[in-house]
Every structure is written in C-alpha cells, then in structure tokens.
Amino acid sequence: MRNILRVAVAVVVFGGAAGSAAAQSPVEKGQQVFTAQKCSICHSIAGKGNAKGVLDGIGSKLSADEIRQWITDAPTMATKAKAERKPPMKAYASLAKDELDGLVAYLQSLKK
Numbered sequence: 224m225r226n227i228l229r230v231a232v233a234v235v236v237f238g239g240a241a242g243s244a245a246a247q248s249p250v251e252k253g254q255q256v257f258t259a260q261k262c263s264i265c266h267s268i269a270g271k272g273n274a275k276g277v278l279d280g281i282g283s284k285l286s287a288d289e290i291r292q293w294i295t296d297a298p299t300m301a302t303k304a305k306a307e308r309k310p311p312m313k314a315y316a317s318l319a320k321d322e323l324d325g326l327v328a329y330l331q332s333l334k335k
C-alpha cells in the first residue's frame with residue numbers, strides 16, 4: 224500500500240514538471256537564454272543591460288532569418304552591416320535548437 228502511494232506521488236511530481244516545461248513558450252525560453260548567455264553585457268532590452276546595444280524594436284528592424292544569422296554568425300553579419308562597435312559579437316554556434324529558436328522568437332517579439 225505504501226509503495227503504491229510512492230509511485231503515485233512520483234508520477235504526479237514528474238508528470239507535473241514535464242507538463243510545465245512543455246508549456247513554456249519559445250519567447251519565455253528565449254528570455255532565459257538571453258540572460259543565461261549574458262547577451263546583456265553588450266545589449267540592452269527595456270532599459271536593462273548595455274545601452275550601447277539597444278535591442279528594443281529589433282523585431283521591426285530585422286527579419287527572423289537575419290536575427291538568427293546574427294546569433295549563429297555574427298562576424299559575417301557585422302561585416303555586412305559595417306558594425307564597428309567593440310568588443311565584437313562572437314558567433315553562438317553551440318546553442319541547442321530550442322535555445323536558438325527561443326532567442327529568435329524573443330527578439331522577433333520586440334517590435335516598435
């Protein structure tokens with residue numbers, strides 16, 4: 224009887240955790256990745272972070288593909304955009320697919 228109860232509790236706890244992870248939207252995921260990757264060392268959103276690299280409204284300026292390219296291949300995009308701010312942005316080549324998709328969705332959501 225006791226064991227059955229334990230199994231039931233485990234199912235509820237783990238089932239609940241999996242449920243909330245699945246419910247997280249790409250934009251929420253992107254916000255977390257933006258913080259975890261410390262993008263705010265060089266960029267600011269909503270007044271938080273480095274004011275030299277304001278990303279408010281970036282979703283109106285760049286397409287989702289362009290944002291994705293900045294994240295995965297910043298050096299190429301910086302050359303194209305003639306960006307001269309230092310230190311330059313590195314390519315974030317090792318992000319998981321859901322992290323990259325989340326970042327793109329988050330930045331795309333920042334419209335003017």
Ligand code: HEC
Nearest residue numbers: 260261262264265275276290293306308309310311312315
């Ligand atoms: C070491 C500094 C640095 C870091 C860290 C950094 N960036 Fe950048 N980023 C730059 C610079 C410099 C540019 C060129 C444009 C500028 O001068 O702001 C840029 C440009 C961009 C652009 C295009 C902006 C525009 O106005 O066209 C996007 C989008 C962007 N970064 C996203 C990110 C994201 C997302 C992260 C974190 C994963 C990140 N950056 C981390 C320095 C950085």
